[in-house]
Amino acid sequence: MKLTNNIDNNSILDSLLNFVSAKDQFAIMLDGPWGSGKTYFLKNKVIPQLQIKHKVVYFSVYGYENLSELKIDLINNLFISSIGLDLENNATKENIKDAKRIAKGLFSVFGNKLSVFKPLANAASEFTIRKQLQEQSKKKVSVLVIDDLERINNSIKISDFLGFLLTNIIESYGYRVIIVGNSKEIISNEPERFNKIYEKTISRIIPFSYDIKSVKRDFFEKSEINYLKNDSIWLVNILAEYVQNNKDQFNLRTLQFILETFDIIDQSLDKYLGNCHNEGKKVDSIKRSAFLNLFVIANEYREGRLVRGDLYQLGNILNTRDFHFIHLNENEEKSKAEQITLRYHHDKTLSENIIYTNEINNVVFNGVFDAQKFVENWSELFSTESNTSNLSKLSYFREMNDVQLKELQETLLEEFCDSGETSGNILSLINNFVFFEENGIYLADKPYLKILLDLLAKAVNKEVILQDGELFDESLIAFLYTAIARNKKVMEHVKHIVKSVNDKKSKNIAQKLLHSIFSKDYETQRKILIKGFKINIFREIINSKFLYEDLLVKGSKAPMLNQYLNSEYIGILNIKDFHKNETLDLEKFINDVEEFLKYSAEIDKIDQFNLKNLLKTLQDINNKLSD
Numbered sequence: 001m002k003l004t005n006n007i008d009n010n011s012i013l014d015s016l017l018n019f020v021s022a023k024d025q026f027a028i029m030l031d032g033p034w035g036s037g038k039t040y041f042l043k044n045k046v047i048p049q050l051q052i053k054h055k056v057v058y059f060s061v062y063g064y065e066n067l068s069e070l071k072i073d074l075i076n077n078l079f080i081s082s083i084g085l086d087l088e089n090n091a092t093k094e095n096i097k098d099a100k101r102i103a104k105g106l107f108s109v110f111g112n113k114l115s116v117f118k119p120l121a122n123a124a125s126e127f128t129i130r131k132q133l134q135e136q137s138k139k140k141v142s143v144l145v146i147d148d149l150e151r152i153n154n155s156i157k158i159s160d161f162l163g164f165l166l167t168n169i170i171e172s173y174g175y176r177v178i179i180v181g182n183s184k185e186i187i188s189n190e191p192e193r194f195n196k197i198y199e200k201t202i203s204r205i206i207p208f209s210y211d212i213k214s215v216k217r218d219f220f221e222k223s224e225i226n227y228l229k230n231d232s233i234w235l236v237n238i239l240a241e242y243v244q245n246n247k248d249q250f251n252l253r254t255l256q257f258i259l260e261t262f263d264i265i266d267q268s269l270d271k272y273l274g275n276c277h278n279e280g281k282k283v284d285s286i287k288r289s290a291f292l293n294l295f296v297i298a299n300e301y302r303e304g305r306l307v308r309g310d311l312y313q314l315g316n317i318l319n320t321r322d323f324h325f326i327h328l329n330e331n332e333e334k335s336k337a338e339q340i341t342l343r344y345h346h347d348k349t350l351s352e353n354i355i356y357t358n359e360i361n362n363v364v365f366n367g368v369f370d371a372q373k374f375v376e377n378w379s380e381l382f383s384t385e386s387n388t389s390n391l392s393k394l395s396y397f398r399e400m401n402d403v404q405l406k407e408l409q410e411t412l413l414e415e416f417c418d419s420g421e422t423s424g425n426i427l428s429l430i431n432n433f434v435f436f437e438e439n440g441i442y443l444a445d446k447p448y449l450k451i452l453l454d455l456l457a458k459a460v461n462k463e464v465i466l467q468d469g470e471l472f473d474e475s476l477i478a479f480l481y482t483a484i485a486r487n488k489k490v491m492e493h494v495k496h497i498v499k500s501v502n503d504k505k506s507k508n509i510a511q512k513l514l515h516s517i518f519s520k521d522y523e524t525q526r527k528i529l530i531k532g533f534k535i536n537i538f539r540e541i542i543n544s545k546f547l548y549e550d551l552l553v554k555g556s557k558a559p560m561l562n563q564y565l566n567s568e569y570i571g572i573l574n575i576k577d578f579h580k581n582e583t584l585d586l587e588k589f590i591n592d593v594e595e596f597l598k599y600s601a602e603i604d605k606i607d608q609f610n611l612k613n614l615l616k617t618l619q620d621i622n623n624k625l626s627d
Helices: 009-021 038-050 067-082 090-096 099-107 115-139 158-173 183-189 191-201 212-221 226-230 232-246 252-276 280-302 308-317 336-344 348-353 358-366 371-381 390-399 402-418 423-438 449-466 475-480 482-486 488-518 522-530 537-542 546-551 558-570 575-599 605-626
Strands: 027-031 056-060 143-147 176-181 202-207
Touching: 009 027, 009 038, 009 176, 009 202, 009 575, 027 038, 027 158, 038 056, 038 143, 038 176, 056 067, 067 115, 067 158, 115 158, 158 176, 158 191, 176 183, 183 522, 191 202, 212 226, 212 232, 212 252, 226 232, 226 252, 226 280, 232 280, 232 348, 232 423, 232 475, 252 280, 252 358, 252 371, 280 336, 280 348, 280 358, 280 371, 308 336, 308 358, 348 390, 348 423, 358 371, 390 402, 390 423, 402 423, 402 449, 423 449, 423 482, 423 488, 449 488, 475 482, 475 488, 482 488, 488 522, 488 537, 488 546, 488 558, 537 546, 537 558, 537 575, 558 605, 575 605
Parallel strands: 027 176, 027 202, 056 143, 143 176
Antiparallel strands: none
């Protein structure tokens, strides 16, 4: 789960479905870190859709010792699927290794009875497999999903495997191949050979991250744990804040581990608290604290930053509400406890609701949870409402009188003006105040909107620009802040603020991309492209210094741009899906190049040659976008 402007999951699904319906002989790659949810997305969203019209074979390359063994099993899987057997059936799985025996039966070869005929039988079975797969390709398109590419055995060269896919699967049998992997790890292992074969085999790399809406829907709202369903917006917002603050990809396998472990906690708390006849509000607060503690410790453990032997270092944050550390020397080594607070406590809401206890450590490392001890520790630390933030107190407005609510609203306005609140907290306060105003219970004397919008603009600018964070995900506003979404005027103000900052950030990123193209900085290019930023390269070029300093000059760097355009425009299938709004800028760029070639006789012939090649590429792109 990552909060970027990557293509959303529905658009990725559409891209993959369009790819399968196309006719070119390339593969497509779904690219993302381990644990980002690629396999879950494929098995639960993509494959069921594909199976409506196509035969689909899912094949993981993990666990094979050599390429020969991998090839045999892959071909066997394709053959078994082609004759209509269910690859998920246990009996079928047992026979996959012996697909040649099945082929012999289909071919009615009796060579098994006489050893002298075994070579003939093997040849006949291989012929049958080839013939069956070729016949299948004439009837309808079949799909092959290759998973875990980055986990392939070190003895197998990925470039050799991709070459096999192109020649023996795509070209020979017409399969539409979807490759799933982590390009960053692959490139680090085989940079030169992979880049060469990738251009011949893969038409498009689609960056993938499991978007936060899908996380809320698939992991919280569909949970069998009532608390997770009922408090899903608050909990998912905590995850989103962590990702935003740490510029990190949250591992969905870790999330599954957290939710499975929380099931143990939830059952234990229900059993203990049910006997204590506690109020629902207090029970939910206890579960919030438990979930936050679990989220931090489980994430640290699964990311390899915390092992059993490190638990003693957490003493400074156990059973306390004080998470501050003082150093005489700034270079002093930080303990595990302080590292955790630096990583997670940017989020004020998390800091105000979390406690760290040995009971959570125990359930993470040993699978055992003592509900009574956890509740006793929680009650001691949260015995009064003084530990609850004023923002959190707004949730209990129904229990207040007018004087109390007015005082709380005015206090919050003062607090937010005096402190550097996060954009998430400011949006939460705006959302609450809009709700109060709609219902006639905004009682503070000061108008709130202009004050809070000004604070929001500063906060978003700080988080996105000054701290070099990710683009602010505009879709989250309507998703997390329903009162704002209902109020058209407020929503327009908020979206304007976010868009202004995002545009500024996008401009900076576009300039970095152009610089990387003309300086051959391929690593920076890769980092920008893999994040899925939508950049109109033609508009950026014609409005930048690069047009007349690097392109339309003597010693033109046109080949560098040409290489980029061939990779990111010419080499993709569904070019319109990604670049349909760039036509006007492209045509102006074409005109600029044509005019320069027409009136610049002083440039070298090699420059003319390179610029004409670039012009041809630009015209090819324009034709693709116009079709």
